[in-house]
Amino acid sequence: MRHPRFVIPLLLLTLIGCAVEESPVQTAAPDLPPSLFLTSPPANARSVAEVKESAALGDEVVIAGQLVGNRQIFVEGAATFILGDRSIEACHPEEGCDTPWDACCTPITERRALSATIQVVGEDGKPLRTSLKGRGALSELKQVVVVGKVSQRSEGVFVVDASGIFVAGGDS
């Protein structure tokens, strides 16, 4: 070798650099339960209004609703969305709402009374860190049927941990 005194230190530096430098750990977004999206509508579905009136904390429920009632239906980065009663009407563009699904033409107090929060939780009981938008054909204004358990229930709060979601219209 022509210059051995440079090669060995270079090699050592390279080895040290490779040892110290670790590729950043990529935390993959948790995947949804494979059986989450249902292929047929569950039976005995009731409206959001009916379920909110009668269901107690811990009850298993089947709710038929629509993704409407809030400007932001999906929580970006979490498996959570707002489910509105099918009686909430999406607004026409000329009615001045920012989006059709925020239903601003319906008073907000009425929208809140007819809405529920749906989430898909992990083993820790917290919503999975992955958005549901676009998954299983979920999008704003879609009609869905949700199977799950009431996990939070108090005045103005109604949260369901979903175990199954049927999206009407499927992949359309």
Add this chain to the structure above:
Amino acid sequence: MRGLPFDYATRNLGRSPGRLAGALVGSTLVTLLVIASASFIRGMGASLDPPAGNSNVIFLGAGSEESVERSEIRMQAADVVGTISGLRTRLGQPFISPEVHIGLAVRTDPAEPEGRLTPLRGVRPSAFLVHSEVQITEGRAPVAGANELLVGGLVSGQLGVPDARLGLGEVLHIDGREWRIVGRMRAPRTVIDAEIWIPLTDLQVIAQRDNLSCVIATLVPGEADITDAEILAAQRLDLELAVMTESEYYATLSRFYAPVRAMVLATALLVALGGILGGLNTMVAAFASRVREVGTLQVIGYPRRAIILSFLQESWIISSCGALVAGALGWAVLDGVAVRFSMGAFGLIVDAPVLAIGVGAGLGLGLLGALPPTIHCLRLPVGQALKS
């Protein structure tokens, strides 16, 4: 290349003292205007930027994301926000600040028919945890129920009074009552610097409201993020909350004022263009009388490039002197000057980037103002130049 000596250019500057003075004043004015415009854009932009490393989230009323002044949320929202795990705490105190933001007429003299609309922020002591950029420079924080105020550094510009008028112990008149200034604060390059802080309950009494404008909380990066806040807002539909990071909120405000900045930029460009055209006009007149000199120099043996370079040196000496004078004036006079806008105020910023823009504009002026007439003079044949 055989070049003309540098002192040839410097000596030529003194041939017409009047023209030299005029060119110097013109160059100074144009550069000063460019510096003023740049400092305006920079100051407005900086005041709408959140502090570096900001990990605050704002809970607003749904539908009021673009204006915290229009937002209304229930008082219990502050307690609900406290349930987020991953909030920053210090000695058991969570970094949560429930606030009311409102603009009210403030009078320095009770005889004034109308006060000046000034942004007031109703806060609790936890606000100083959340807004770490705020420093109390004199006095102390106000106490609830004692008609006390904490005044920001730019409020004097907002109210149109000398800063000494807002010293400790001075009185302002709000809602027909006297309020004593017990503290001064600074939060440079933020909207807070133009605000008056008042105890939350006192402001709610004045504004006759029992709700909040917003709740601002500080999250610990790695333990909580905006998604946690959004999940809470989605679960608590009853509170009708919208959530955004403080950075996003100020970005929204910044976009709102983008047309103003664009207008100021356009004005600065027009001023600079006017300066260039004026410089062109001056240079054409100056060089027209030196056509024979140019021809003589060519006959002696100096190439055209050397003559162009010498003329540019003359122009650059004038423009660089003007730029330096303008830079010094801008830094001494404009830096920190409060400018009222909308309901608040911001300070002009004359810092290194602004000075660089100004000086660069001045030098560019020297180049663009001298080059065309110089080339025009040199296009004449030598013989014709000698006869002119």
